[in-house]
Structure formats: C-alpha cells, structure tokens
Amino acid sequence: MRTILFTGKGGVGKTTVAAATALQCSQAGLRTAVMSTDPAHSLADSFDVDLDGSLTEVAPRCWATQLDATERMETNWGEIRGYLRDVFDWAGLDEVEAEELSIIPGLDEIFALTDITAFERAGDHDVLIVDCAPTAETIRFLSLPDILSWYMDRVFPMGRRLTQSLGPVVQRLAQVPVAGDEVFGAAERMYRQLDGVRDLLRDGDRSTVRLVVNPEKMVIAEARRTYTYLSLFGYRVDAVIANRILPEQVTDPWFSQWKDAQVRHLETIDEGFAPLPVLRAHLADAEVVGVDRLDELGASLYGDREAHGVLIDRDPLRIERRGDELVLSLDLPFATKADLDVSRSPEELFVRVGPYRRAVLLPDSLRRREVAGASLCDGVLDITFS
Ligand SMILES: Nc1ncnc2c1ncn2[C@@H]1O[C@H](COP(=O)(O)OP(=O)(O)O)[C@@H](O)[C@H]1O
C-alpha cells in the first residue's frame, strides 16, 4: 500500500487537494482510502457527504473516513486512562477534573498514526491518502513515533522493573496507585504500533509527504520550515503543490498586484524547493466541493503525472565512502547554522534543528569511528567520520 500525506498551513487547500488526489488514484484503477487526522473534519464537507469512523464509498473505488478519537481512545488506551484516573483521584482531584486530565493531548493523533499501519495490514487498499492537520500539529504528530520510541527504549524498561520490585513497598508506604501489568501492556502495544508507523513513514517506497502552499510569503515560509523538520525526521517529501494561483483570465486591475506577487512567489518556490516538482492548481471560480469539481482540480494538478507515483525519490539520510572516510549526509533544506546543533554519543548522533531533535542510531560501521568534522552546505548536513 502506498501512503501519501498532505500538509500545509491552515486554509491552503490540504483537504481539497487530498480529496482530489484520492479521486485521481481511484480513477487510475487503484483501491483508494482517504482519511483525515484533522479534528476539523472537513473531508466530509469537501466530498459533500456525511462521514463517520467507518469507510464510506464516495466514488468508485474511493472510500473516505473520519477518525473517531473518543471511541479509539477507549479501545486502545482504556487501561492507561483508568490508571491515570486512579492517580488523579489519589492526588485529590475531583472526578470531573480527573476525567479532563486523563484525556492526553495529542492522543487522537497517535491513533491516526496507528490507523495508517492498520490500513496497510488489512491490505484492502492500494493507496491511502492522509489529510493532515495544519503544519504545527502535523510535525508534532510525525515526530511522535521518534520521540516516544527513544523515550520508551530507555526509560520504559527501567520503569517497569522498578515498579515490579518496588510495587508492594511503594503501595504500602504512600498508597500511590502503582501501574499494573495491563497498563504496561497497553503502553508496550502502543509503542510497537508506533514503531511500525515510523518504519512505514521513513520508507520512501511506502510513503511520501506533499506540501501544499499558496503563492504567499507567510505560507511559503511555513512550508520551508516544515520541509526542514520533515527531512530531519527522515520523512520524504515528493512534491510541493502550489494551490490557488490566479488564472490568466483574471484581468481586473484590482488583482494585478496579486498576480505579480504570485509570479514572484512561484519563482521562489521553484528555486527554493528544487529538485522537488512543483505542481500547480489555479484558483477555481467557486469553492471546490463535490466529486465533479474535485475531479477537475485533480486532473489539472497532476496532468500526465501519476497521482499515486513517487514524484521524486531521494533518501534524506545517506552514508557514503569518500576515500578513507565515511560521510553521513542528512538533508536539512533551508536550515541555517544558527538553528542547528549536533552532538554524538558512541551509538547515536543527536541533531537538533530549531525546536526539534532527532537521535539517529549510528550503524556499526560508524560507531567505531571519530567525528572528524561537520558542515552544513546548501541544505545538506555532512558529518565526516574518520
Ligand atoms: N484551487 C482552489 N480554488 C478555489 N477554491 C479552493 C481551491 N482550493 C481550496 N479551495 C477552497 O478553499 C477552502 C479551504 O480549503 P481546504 O481544502 O479546506 O483547506 P485546508 O484543508 O488546508 O484547511 C475550501 O472552501 C475549498 O473549497
């Protein structure tokens, strides 16, 4: 199954483009599912149908669904919530407050992530289109598998041993509710699922991300940062989609400055994001709602390209030999030295860009070597191991 994620600033047309792409894929004969991780649930508005947590066929071979986070929370996370409720209760919070606190922020996004692998395992679809929440949430969401597994790898096994041996003592002494095996079991299950999601998202054959932008300064600035962070986490972007371009037919002088600005911004996008292909869609003469209008937009957007194809194939993390040295290269497009921080432990390389950090597990070939130097040039971080 091929997974394509769409992200971008709020209102740029993510949902519209995701829905249009799904229709293109289904018309190419592929069994296509489209789901939204955005709690705003506009996928239903876009297709102009009612959607729920099940799959609704919106066009031949094209099914859409909207995640029911509350329901998923109960089935996947019930044990942990129960435990948290006990802790809050012990801490003297009343029931209503405890109930609110035990809804962990961002959990619905974790469920959406694990849904991706559930689709793959079920094997009922050839393509899964994911309409993501606005950028900030999406990056947090895509960084989750990495952060959580790093944390769980180190802290979790120890935590479990500790509570196992100290459990009865702690319970007698302080009466703090100690997490039982079922809580650890649930956490471990979640962790394994997230690991699977991360593998899927890093595998360029199985999934890529498309950045949706409008030819506007602030939108492009945000897309640049998104591209940097996605690359940091090893997720592959295979296209930029420039949406809402004013068409030639608009000749009203009121729009002439807008049109000039758009031409300039489109050049910036082409240059800045190269070698990514930049797909274009015009501002339609009305809202793009319903299968017919989405179809039109999808056809003009992809032209002769295959909507489900990998539009550019490049691994953001590469290791190559240069003479006696090995060089680990990490694409960090648009990153500057000022927001970059690199350090290493014997086994890992820690790379921080702005607020985000990634721990790259070093392969055996690099662990025994010393770092001889690092450079950031044209959006590529090169770490030389001697
Ligand atoms: N190319 C376009 N031409 C005209 N209207 C568009 C176009 N793309 C999106 N829209 C409209 O803009 C609004 C916001 O689009 P939407 O896809 O919901 O954005 P997002 O998911 O990024 O928040 C919707 O009403 C949609 O119909």
Ligand SMILES: [Mg+2]
């Ligand atoms: Mg949307």
